[in-house]
């Protein structure tokens with residue numbers, strides 16, 4: 001590694017809220033690069049036109065900046081290898097796909113949606129049987145002249161295996177027969193993640209790809225692309241995953257996973273960063289409490305963790321408290337609390353909601369305490385009022401989450417609209433579900449300012465976490481039930497329940 005100039009990157013797709021897993025991986029890419037005096041790059045992988053949104057890109061940038069992860073090059077600051085947003089690099093990918101097509105390392109695939117569906121039904125692996133892999137040039141030309149839509153797929157070797165050295169996991173070998181002829185270019189001409197990612201890592205001179213273990217099975221496709229282009233691949237390092245208590249990958253279905261949830265709940269960025277570093281790394285002296293600067297200085301790339309790590313909120317809280325006690329002065333604490341809760345801009349939004357509801361100023365906090373707390377305490381009576389049984393209460397809360405997610409709008413107005421749809425769906429009166437159930441889930445009580453306006457102040461992250469917590473309080477929903485409920489909700493057919 002001596003003569004190598006170190007360049008690492010974080011390459012998030014802006015298709016949802018910034019995930020703590022992104023901060024975890026960004027942290028290690030950043031620390032690794034800084035320890036070796038290299039550069040760290042932010043690249044936005046927004047090739048999925050339908051799901052990528054500017055608002056999520058903004059949130060990713062906000063969240064990483066809050067975590068004090070600083071990139072040297074990125075879409076907001078530019079750099080030598082700009083642009084750093086894949087949607088602005090579409091022409092670049094065209095040139096490279098042409099080369100693969102000319103050399104017959106990729107091929108045009110005319111399989112229609114119906115054909116693929118049919119194949120999936122028959123249980124063909126990957127849903128595609130390589131039926132267009134060996135079309136003659138004339139046949140391809142003819143279909144193109146007929147304007148048949150096509151994707152471009154990678155020609156995976158039919159025999160043998162792909163072996164590579166992962167700097168964390170050691171040697172990994174995957175037989176080629178387990179790998180599909182990956183689509184590189186979609187029928188709309190846009191690249192898929194796999195193609196754009198490899199081209200950009202090469203063009204941006206990324207020396208080390210540090211990413212989550214879930215990408216290991218994709219790595220052979222990436223390595224093959226490097227080989228086809230005659231490029232030297234970067235060094236791959238796959239990090240252990242963050243898991244929930246049951247050992248499964250941390251999922252937003254069960255836990256708040258947005259980085260901004262932790263910001264808004266009053267965690268310190270330094271504590272979250274320290275905690276995330278413990279998830280994937282062991283300090284030589286066994287210490288658990290250290291700054292990112294110490295981590296950068298003492299970093300040793302042989303000390304990465306190998307097994308998945310439980311994202312234990314209790315431990316995070318313990319660490320956060322340690323930071324409050326050991327690193328913050330009373331003045332700092334005051335500053336933090338003011339910024340989070342007593343900011344004039346926030347208070348100005350709250351006042352109109354309570355203007356006609358308080359008899360004395362002393363009632364202000366009684367009414368609004370739910371806006372200033374990270375823990376809401378529920379009772380069965382609160383969340384399972386007379387007219388709604390417990391199972392239905394849980395289902396209502398869960399469908400509320402889905403409905404707001406479908407709209408991709410977590411505003412009060414959106415919740416109001418959803419609550420009408422959900423009341424219709426469960427054949428209940430609107431009043432019955434809003435006042436006792438949704439209201440209690442958000443506020444932990446039956447009185448307070450108007451619900452929908454309160455949601456606008458609380459914001460998506462806290463609203464979401466409260467619905468999740470209320471479901472959990474009622475006993476949670478098993479995976480099986482969740483599946484049935486989802487189908488029922490999607491088909492809007494209540495009788496399936």
Ligand code: GLU
Pocket residue numbers: 011012013045193197210211212215
């Ligand atoms: N865009 C991918 C993601 O969202 C990047 C994966 C990688 O680091 O290669 O995680």
